[in-house]
Every structure is written in C-alpha cells, then in structure tokens.
Amino acid sequence: MIRVGLTGGIGAGKSTVAKTFIDRGGYHVDADKIAREVVEPGTPGLAALTEAFGDEILADDGTLDRPALAAKAFVDDESRQKLNAITHPLIGARTQELLDAAPEDAIIIQDIPLLVENHTAPFFHLVVIVHVDAEERVRRLTEFRGMPEADARARIAAQATDEQRRAVADVWLDNSGTPEQLAVAAAAVWAERLVPFEANIRSRTPVRGPLTLADADPEWAAAGTRLVNRLWAVVGDKASAIDHIGSTAVPGLIAEPTIDIQVSVADLSVADALTDTLADGGFPRVPGVEGDNPKPDPATGSVDVGLWGKRLHASADPGRAVNVHLRAAGSPGGRFAVDFRDWLRDDAAARDEYAALKRQALDTADGDADRYVAGKEPWFDQAYRRIAAWKAGRGDNR
Numbered sequence: 551m552i553r554v555g556l557t558g559g560i561g562a563g564k565s566t567v568a569k570t571f572i573d574r575g576g577y578h579v580d581a582d583k584i585a586r587e588v589v590e591p592g593t594p595g596l597a598a599l600t601e602a603f604g605d606e607i608l609a610d611d612g613t614l615d616r617p618a619l620a621a622k623a624f625v626d627d628e629s630r631q632k633l634n635a636i637t638h639p640l641i642g643a644r645t646q647e648l649l650d651a652a653p654e655d656a657i658i659i660q661d662i663p664l665l666v667e668n669h670t671a672p673f674f675h676l677v678v679i680v681h682v683d684a685e686e687r688v689r690r691l692t693e694f695r696g697m698p699e700a701d702a703r704a705r706i707a708a709q710a711t712d713e714q715r716r717a718v719a720d721v722w723l724d725n726s727g728t729p730e731q732l733a734v735a736a737a738a739v740w741a742e743r744l745v746p747f748e749a750n751i752r753s754r755t756p757v758r759g760p761l762t763l764a765d766a767d768p769e770w771a772a773a774g775t776r777l778v779n780r781l782w783a784v785v786g787d788k789a790s791a792i793d794h795i796g797s798t799a800v801p802g803l804i805a806e807p808t809i810d811i812q813v814s815v816a817d818l819s820v821a822d823a824l825t826d827t828l829a830d831g832g833f834p835r836v837p838g839v840e841g842d843n844p845k846p847d848p849a850t851g852s853v854d855v856g857l858w859g860k861r862l863h864a865s866a867d868p869g870r871a872v873n874v875h876l877r878a879a880g881s882p883g884g885r886f887a888v889d890f891r892d893w894l895r896d897d898a899a900a901r902d903e904y905a906a907l908k909r910q911a912l913d914t915a916d917g918d919a920d921r922y923v924a925g926k927e928p929w930f931d932q933a934y935r936r937i938a939a940w941k942a943g944r945g946d947n948r
C-alpha cells in the first residue's frame with residue numbers, strides 16, 4: 551500500500567492527473583468530494599455552517615448554496631478560518647474511514663487541494679504537484695469554468711505559494727501545455743514510479759542507487775529537507791535527531807546521487823523495533839549491514855567495534871535513491887557522520903581532496919560498490935583524526 555498526495559493550486563489541473571491515475575487502478579480519496587458529502591442536507595456539517603454563516607447560504611431546496619458560501623467565506627481570513635474549522639475535522643474523519651477500507655495493495659491517490667497549506671506533505675509516501683502559473687489558472691477558471699475572476703483570485707491568495715509547493719514536491723507536473731500532454735506525463739509517473747514503489751513497499755525491497763558520481767545539484771538540499779520531515783512523520787518520537795548527512799548535504803561537492811539521512815535513536819534495539827514501521831513508511835531495511843568500519847579512538851588508539859553498530863534502510867522509491875542510517879545517538883559513528891559533513895562544509899581544501907579521492911576510488915572500483923567504499927577507507931581513517939583536531943580547534947569537545 552502506498553499513499554500519494556496529489557495537489558496544486560485551484561485550476562492547476564489536478565482533476566486530469568487524478569483521472570489518469572484512477573483510470574489505471576488508483577484508489578481515489580477525493581477531498582473536494584468528501585467536502586461536499588459532509589455538508590449534505592441533514593448533516594451536522596451543514597447545520598454548523600448555517601449556524602456560523604446564516605440561512606442565506608442555503609438554497610431554496612435546503613441544499614448548500616456553494617457560491618453564496620464562497621462569497622462570504624473567502625472575503626477575509628477570519629471567515630475562511632471559520633469555514634475551515636467546521637469542515638476540516640469532518641473531512642479528516644471521513645478520509646480516515648476511506649483509508650481504513652483500502653486494500654493491502656492499494657495505490658491510494660489522495661487528491662487534496664490544501665495539502666501544502668495544512669502541512670500534511672510529510673505524511674505521504676510521495677507528493678505530486680500539478681503546476682501552472684497563477685495568471686493562466688485564472689484565465690482557465692474564468693473562461694472554462696465560469697468562475698468569477700474575483701473569486702478565483704481570492705482563493706489563490708488564500709492558498710500556498712508556488713515556492714511552498716515546490717519545496718514539498720517529489721514530482722512536479724507542468725500543465726502549461728495541453729491536457730493530453732499532462733495526461734501522458736501523469737501516465738509515466740504511474741507506470742514508472744507509483745506501481746514499482748508500491749510493489750517494493752509490499753515486498754520490502756530497498757532500491758539501491760547507481761554507483762556513479764554526479765555534479766553537485768542544488769536540489770539535493772531540498773530533497774534532504776523533505777526526507778528529514780518525512781522520516782520524522784514515520785518514526786516520531788523514537789528518534790532524537792534526524793539529519794541530512796553525506797556528500798549530498800555539502801553544497802558544491804560531487805556525490806553519488808543518493809541522499810543519505812541519519813536517524814539517531816537511543817540504541818540499536820530501538821532501531822530494530824522500527825524495522826516494520828520504516829518499511830511501511832517506504833524505507834525497507836537493507837539486510838546484512840550491522841555496522842560501520844570501526845575507527846581507532848584518536849586519544850587512546852583503541853578500537854571498540856561495539857560502538858560502531860548501525861542499521862541501514864533505503865527508500866523503496868525507484869525515482870529517488872535514499873539511504874537511511876540508524877545509529878545510536880552520541881555513538882562515535884553517529885557523531886562522525888555529522889562532523890564529517892560539517893567539516894567538509896567548512897573546509898574547501900578538504901572538499902577538493904575528498905572529491906579527488908572519490909573520482910580515483912570510482913576509477914579503480916570497476917563498478918564494485920564494496921571496492922569503491924574500501925578504496926576510500928584509508929583516507930577516512932585519516933579524516934577521523936583530522937576532524938578531531940578541527941573540532942578541538944573550534945573548542946568543540948563533544
């Protein structure tokens with residue numbers, strides 16, 4: 551089972567994308583439709599709305615006069631918040647009932663206009679955003695749907711900005727072309743991403759990223775933030791910290807195009823107890839990884855293998871490679887991951903050295919991931935000591 555959040559500003563074209571997914575077997579949970587159900591005649595929802603906005607929002611036959619309510623509700627923040635406070639809890643409860651009824655292997659498409667506004671993006675395995683510039687949306691809404699321009703603009707003003715939507719988008723679908731072009735793009739997302747992602751979650755199959763080096767991509771930081779937020783939603787208070795680590799967290803550094811995230815837990819028994827929770831959340835365990843390469847304590851020279859344990863999970867999403875390292879908070883391996891990132895962010899010469907090492911290790915690894923890692927190891931041992939000195943120089947004695 552996978553939950554996909556589908557959203558976009560009013561008039562962006564969500565309906566076209568939802569239809570493409572549903573025609574292919576998606577399990578549709580449509581927030582706009584639920585929003586209509588919970589205010590049908592005779593419902594507590596409609597009673598609460600008339601209490602709040604007056605009988606003028608009712609049509610002669612006792613149904614909700616939607617344009618009349620829209621005219622009252624979208625005039626100012628206070629009125630809109632009154633509308634939301636009545637409708638959103640009812641929509642939430644009905645949504646949960648529909649989710650509970652979904653089959654084991656469902657690809658659930660939650661079509662939610664206010665997904666970004668309500669800060670729910672981290673609770674989905676994947677967020678798909680449909681986008682068109684606001685002016686074009688106003689044109690389509692007024693021309694094809696007959697919506698008054700002032701109403702279209704008032705709703706747009708009450709919704710998230712494009713930038714806020716971009717920040718949470720795992721998939722960004724541009725609808726500035728024809729509806730047919732949008733449907734083709736959505737069909738590709740369905741076949742190439744949603745279907746295999748769902749199957750991988752059910753079969754507990756982690757996706758391993760390619761062994762290549764890519765130029766630094768400014769998008770990695772945003773992806774890191776999205777993944778950190780999503781992992782907080784998955785593991786909740788079982789983690790004490792969640793950090794974007796590794797080369798993709800260092801601006802300007804070449805990297806394997808796999809985002810590394812560290813989840814700090816009290817100890818590895820907590821990590822083991824999270825195995826299924828993480829798998830259901832889209833991050834199945836990578837079997838056979840029990841620890842990092844242990845390094846000698848810089849002060850004493852002794853090696854304590856027990857301190858270097860970890861569990862590795864990876865994303866089941868075929869569209870984005872992610873490693874999730876679970877380490878004990880405060881363990882040497884856990885601290886090193888964060889210190890190494892911060893040292894590289896701080897020291898341009900170290901960054902260059904590391905980039906050169908990566909290129910060389912990749913050249914000699916001959917496509918073998920273990921050889922690639924082993925090729926970097928001696929430099930890492932040395933870096934571990936250098937970082938201790940770098941931290942001491944900054945007065946950091948952790």
Ligand SMILES: CC(C)(COP(=O)(O)OP(=O)(O)OC[C@H]1O[C@@H](n2cnc3c(N)ncnc32)[C@H](O)[C@@H]1O)[C@@H](O)C(=O)NCCC(=O)NCCS
Nearest residue numbers: 559560581582585616619620623634637641663664705708
């Ligand atoms: C005020 C109502 C009756 C107007 O009905 P109308 O038929 O004109 O619009 P409809 O419900 O089809 O919504 C169309 C679009 O308007 C925008 N919109 C609707 N409600 C809101 C809101 N509270 N805030 C911002 N935008 C909204 C969304 O983009 C939505 O897709 C209706 O929108 C409503 O009951 N809204 C409150 C419930 C809600 O928040 N629904 C949307 C997300 S769950």
Ligand SMILES: Nc1ncnc2c1ncn2[C@@H]1O[C@H](COP(=O)(O)OP(=O)(O)OP(=O)(O)O)[C@@H](O)[C@H]1O
Nearest residue numbers: 559560561562563564565566690694695727728729
């Ligand atoms: N690519 C396109 N070119 C021209 N018109 C389009 C295109 N995509 C959608 N439209 C039209 O624009 C209007 C808004 O599209 P649609 O209803 O799919 O948006 P939506 O995101 O589902 O809207 P809402 O937020 O109201 O649910 C509709 O009249 C639709 O027919």
